[in-house]
Each structure stands twice: as structure tokens, then as C-alpha cells.
Amino acid sequence: MAKIAITLTINGEPHEALIEPDRTLLDVLRTDLGLTGTKTNCLDAECGVCTVLIDGLAVNACLYLAVVAQGRAITTIEGLASSGDGRALAGALHPLQEAFVEHGAVQCGYCIPGMILSAKAYLDDHPRPTEAQVREALAGNLCRCTGYQKIVDAVLAAASRMASSAVAS
């Protein structure tokens, strides 16, 4: 298959790649660009470890063609602390990341990048969610370690912190 040159805007930076047009965004992120914070597992959009944000929406990068992502804003876990919210300093954690650390929501951690990005996409539209809404929003992200309880608690805590900081500013 003939390769084509594409430019992807990832975490605010342009990245160029020469790829076959049937390559997935997940594969290009991990293999061509070395952005392995986005994880790989089922390749069937069932487990959610590959979740990234495209124009703010959470998508499964394993079933999303890289060529389709051109011209759109791609956010991966590597860019979360410095993207959006206009408040994070270099090296600082996003409130969701802070909350996951503080609430013991991380065990093996392999599902966590996708989990955090799914949560971010939801909180951006629903800043004051209920627990039931958070559980619904994360239903596409499998975690085998935590039983989800501390993840849900972390997202609720982050939502509350983000909402109060939005009010303050």
C-alpha cells in the first residue's frame, strides 16, 4: 500500500509521519511517534486503554484511522498536564492526575491514561457530575485491578476541585 505523508497535531505540537492510509491512530502514536502513554490491548474498542481525545471527544485510538485525525486537536496523556484548563505549569499534574494519585486510584496503571482522558472528556461537558454519571462515562474503560471505586472517587474529587477553581477564576 502506498504511503502518504500526514501531519497530526498532538498536544498542540505538529508531528509528521509517512504512513499507509489504513494505519490506526494508536499504531502511529505508539510505533511511529513513540508516544506510548496511550496503551494497547484488545484492538477492538472494548477495553478503553487506548483512549485519546480528538477535538475534546474521547475516542478509542485502536479503531480510529490516523489519516482521519489530520486537522484535529489530538490530546494524549503526555499532553494532559499542559493542555487546557490554562492552569497547569510545566511538570505539574492535571487535577485529575493529582486526584488519581491522592485517592489510591492507581494500581498497575495500564488503564489509567485512558481512564483519565475519558474522565476529562466527560468533565469538560459535565463539570458537576453525580457518581452514577461518572460510572456511566467510564463504562468503556476496563480496569482489572481497582474495582473502580477509588477511580470514581478520584474523578468526583477532581471534578469538585476543577469546578471550584473555575468559579474562583
Add this chain to the structure above:
Amino acid sequence: MSTGTRVAGQSLPRIDAPGKVTGSAVYAADFALPGMLYGKVFRSAEPHARLVRIDTARASAMPGVRAVITAADAADVRYGAAVKDEPVFAPDVVRYVGQPLAAVAAVTLEAAEAALAAIEAVYEPRPPVLDLAAALAPGAPLVHERWRAYTAIPILQRDGNVCNRARIVVGDVERGWVEADHVFEHRFTTAMVHQGYTEPRAAVAAWDSSGQVTVWSNTQLPFDVQATLADILAIAPSKVRIIVPGVGGGFGGKLRIGVEHFAALLARKSGRPVKVMTTSEEELTAAYPRQGTVIELKTGVTRDGRLTARQGRIYFDTGAFAGSGPGVASVATMVLAGPYRTPNLHLEGYAVYTNKTNCGSYRAPSGPQANFAVESQMDIIADALGIDPLELRLRNIVHEGDEGPTGQVLTAVGLEECLRRAADAIGWADRRPAPGRGKGLAIGWWTTTGGSSGVYVKINPDGSVTLNTGAVEIGTAALTGAAQVLAEELGVDLADITVISGDTASTPFDFGAQGSRTAFAVGNACRAAAAELQRKLFELAAAHLKTTEDALALRDKHVVGPGGRVSLAELARQSQVSGGGMIAHGTFIAPGTAYDTKRVEGHVYPAFHSPSFHAHAVDLSVDAETGEVTIHKYVVAQDVGFALNPIYIEGQIEGGVAQGLGQTLSEEIVYRDGRVLNANLTDYKMPTTLDVPRVESILVEHPGRVGPFGAKGVGEPPNVEPPAAVANAIAAAVGTRITSLPITAEKIVLAHSRDAAGGTH
């Protein structure tokens, strides 16, 4: 939670959390080397057949293909933890659908996949042995005709398709039946289930010019994989270096060699680094899942509810190779005894070959299956005798100083406290609060696996501390727990400690991340290292402070004496000038647990070391129309000895219950005619955020004598009781007893309608 400790016992964030939430933590699946090829495994399409020939010529000639290997490229070696029965590639007979027959390496994954499609295998099918009944039937075809020729642990009791029969005999069950007023007999079954780790098994192998192979792998047991791989490659273990970057969950599924050997053989053949990673289909057809079982349980009891005898047989469908089966069958007999005083026992565990994937170890191997039978039957007995299930358990549970089934003396037994507190928390007094709603209890005990651990601990010239351990962090935060023990003993903060782990070339030996042992054993090795460091620090400080060593104390990152103090950083700097640096080697081996050797046969796990005790309680409703189960409250009271880091112990409990609920309600690897029907994550149904209830954890602390600060193993136990607790609550809710896992909604509705019609099931 903690008294008198600064760091141990505190709910501090795990030390690897920042890397994991920012995506900078590197897992084996993320690892890559320049020029790396991608390897794929060609697998058998037949459950049992003679491999007539395998043709790889077309595949070898395809674009981008750099190596194709078959049995002819691997030494004629069989490996296995208990029975050495498994070849790298089937040389002549294939024994399950999914068994490796060949492997390819190519410049892209797509090219490797295309090459697989070009490999042709010709089979001459043989009658497959599809389940336990077929394997155990008189005259059954043998899965391994030459089973006697295999090297095995000498004490195993092997016979044809049975690759071990483990047995515990205590007293005389015949006398027990006579003394009983009632004898209950039931049969239970459980399905094969997968650990469900989110990171596939992955390995990258590269050879260097000295003939050493380095493999970056997500194994839980780097030293075990090193030894196995050295055997397979027919080279010295020191020529095999296993490095574990990061592990995305294991739960026992990543104990044994997984894809490391394929990567190493392909890398040797191609002269390039090779990466091999499994797909979900490979995970669900050719990994190391939990064995399905059949359990026959017979229990005698007096009319006032005293156990007089128990006879149990548990059969493990361990698949085409023994895998963990012989050991799991042994552990199962300990679980079948239950944490009960029963004067007469006759308990057997059978590991049985069939033509399915090779089963392995999954968090508390045998625990959920055996406990499901024992604790379901306790409720059946209670209801039949008209005794409250809580009361029946209280009349029979073990207490401090009692004997375990093999004669070990039980200490630090927090079971009654666990049972009472869990029952109270669930509002046990009202067991059937509404139609279709019921409560269930289950109790159990589990071991803290022994094995040795070594650590090197170094105090750096800036006063920070490096903990170098051969253990690996699989997600439990066990190495954070061990670091907390070290920080406590050295008088430093957790933030001062950096962990280097899991590299067979540079880290000291560790028995590995298995059996709830890591925080326990590595923590104790840290205590030993801290004691040695203190001795060395005091020696230097005594000269520096012009005093004697017995006048010194470690406090607040200083050695403090009567006339002044000196920082650990300063002493480390002095040691670099005078003594090669401030470093200590700490080791630990769990002391043996005495037991009565006359009670056991074919048994590779005859005592539970530093045992933990636990109780689960659940309140749920069952929808009469659909059979759907809704859990209102789930409580776990677990005797952890000492809670090294309470928030992550809660995490172990919450996660263990979630996995347990999956096994209880929805998960099953479904085989038909030797083929898996649901080898994908759409049809293999693991619990999501919408399926798992909140879990209330009650941490009970009866300190043990061996673990750091009294800690016991905590990782596996929460996985033991969910099936029985839920089955008991369902029976209380709708009056229907389900004796097979998973308890799907469909099964409940069908059984309930049969019950209503007066039938049995």
C-alpha cells in the same frame, strides 16, 4: 491504624504513581529497540492430532520476513513448574487449539501476520479429551501417552491423565459419618476464567556479541523465566538477562514463561531484536487461565451443628500440560478443609490433563473454586438444620492455638472478629429483608507464600536511599509497602527512597511477585538491610561523634549521640571515601511451618504460612423476571495482621472482589469441541464500572509473628470468597441454590423455574 510508626501503616501515595498517571511509566508492551522486528506465533487449529507436516517455505519467502522457526529450531526441551511436559513448539503431537507450532519475525506486524497466513499445517486428528469426565473415564485416551517419561517433582502422585493427586487424611471419616446426625453430599462446578490483565504478555529480546540474550518482559517471576529460558536455549542462566520494565497486571497469569522464548529464538535466528506481544484471542485461547473444576463434597454434622467429618474431591481441568495444576490441586485441599475444626478429613485434589489450553495460576489459585463448594454447603447445612448460617460458622471456626488440617498450629487468628464485624456491617440480623432480597456470608483462610528475598540498600551521598530488589511491582503497591518498611527502619521518609527492581543481572534474587508475598518478604529483607546499615552507620558515627556505638540512635535522617549528631548523607559521603559506599545486603526466608507429614500425600503445599483469615458479606436483590443480580452492599473484613498502607490494601480488597464478582456472575472461557467460542473481550464479559458495587473494607489486625510489623499477605485473599458469598445471598433472596459458576441471570431464572416446578438441579 498505626501506633508508634511514622511511615509504615500510613496511607501514602505509591512511589510509582506520578509516572503512571502521566504516561511516562514504561511497560513491557511499550518497550522498543532500534531495528526491532515483530514476532507472531503460528498455532494449532486442532485439539488433538498428529502433526503430519508443517510447511513454512511460502512464509519464509514473503516480503519483510526475516525468520521463521519451528520445532526444528528449538532444542528438544520440555519445561514446566511441576512436570516438565511442555515443548516450545509441538514436535509431533498437538494437544490443544492454540498450541504453538511455529513463529515468524518480520519488519512489520502486518508482514508477520501475512506470513502466518502462508504457513500450512497438515494434521491427522486423534480423539480429543474434551472435559474432566472424558479424561477420567475408564479407558480414556491419554493426553500424554508417554507421561511416565517426563521429569516431575518426585512426590507427585501421577497416573495417566492425572498429573497429580494431592491428599490430606486426618482421623477416620467413616467414624465421622457414624458420629454425624446428618450427612450432606453436593456437587459443584466452576468455569475456566482468565486473569484479565489489561496489558498483554509482551517480550523484546536482543542478543549481544558475547552470546548473552537480554529480554525485556512483563513477567512476575524474572528469575523463574531466566531459568526456564536458559533450559530452552541450552545456555547458562547467566547468559540470560531478564529485565522487567513495568507490568500492567498479572494476577498469576504472568508467572511462567509466556512469549519470552519466542522472542529470544526469533532474535537468535534473525540476528535482530524481536518483540512478541499477545492478542486478546491468544490470551483467551493460549494463556494460563484458572482451571475449571468439579467438586464433590460430603460433610457430616451433628444436629446441634458440629462438623464431624468431611470428604472432598476437587478435580482441576488443567489442560494439555500440567502447568500449575499439581500445586493448585494441593492448595485446594487446604481450602476444602476451610477454617473449621473438623476431626476427620479425607480431602483430595486432582490435576487432570485435557485437550485444552494449559491452565496456570490465578490470584489465590484454587481458592474461589474450593471455597465456593465449602461455603455454599455450610449455608445448605445451616438451613437444613434450622441453624443461622452465622451461628453454624461460629460453632465450628478455628481459634488461636487450634490445628490446621495438616496439624500446623494456628496463631494470630482474627477469624471470629472478621466474621462478626462483616455480619454486623451487612445487618445480618435481617437476612431476608424483602422478597427477592437476601444476604450471604462466606469465610476463608489463605497463605502468605514463602520463598526467599534479597535486597541491596544503598544510602546515597545526598542522604537519599536506593532500594534494589529482584522483586517486581505488578500493581499491588507491594514495593511501596516494602519501601515504607525500609523508611520506617532507617528513619527516613518514603520520598527519600528510589526503587530499582526486577533485573536478573543486577538485582539480588527474589522468589517473585506471587502468593501475596512481596510486601511481606521484601519488607522483611529491608528490615535486615536496615539493621546492617545501622551497624555500619553507627561504626562510622561513633568515631565521628567520639562516643560508643551503643550510645547512638537513628532519628530524623541522622545518627544521634550524646554529644551531637551526624547526617546519613555525611556518613554516606565518608563511607565513599573510606569504605566503598554505604550499602547493605538484606535477606529473608520465611521460616518453615511445622505440620504432620503423615497426614499428606502428593502434596506440594502442606502448610499455610502466616495465614490470613477473612469474611465477606453481601446484600443483594434478584430480579424475579430476568434473574439479574443487583448488589446493594458488599463488605469484606480481612485480618491483614498489620496494615502497611491501608489505602492500597483497600485497593486490593476492592479489586479482588471485582474480579471475584466477574468469576461469580459473568466470566467463562467457553469451550465447545475443544475450541474457545468467546476469544474476545466482547464475549468474555469482565465487570465494568456499571457492574461493580462499592465495597466496604474492614481491616482487622491480629499481628503475625513473621511479617514486617505483623503484616500478612493481603493480595490474593479478597478473590477467594465472592462466589460463595454471592451464591449464598442469591439462595437467601430467591430460595434457589446455584451450584455452578458463573451464576448467570439465565441460570438463576432457569433454576428458579425448575424449583418452582418441584424439580431438582
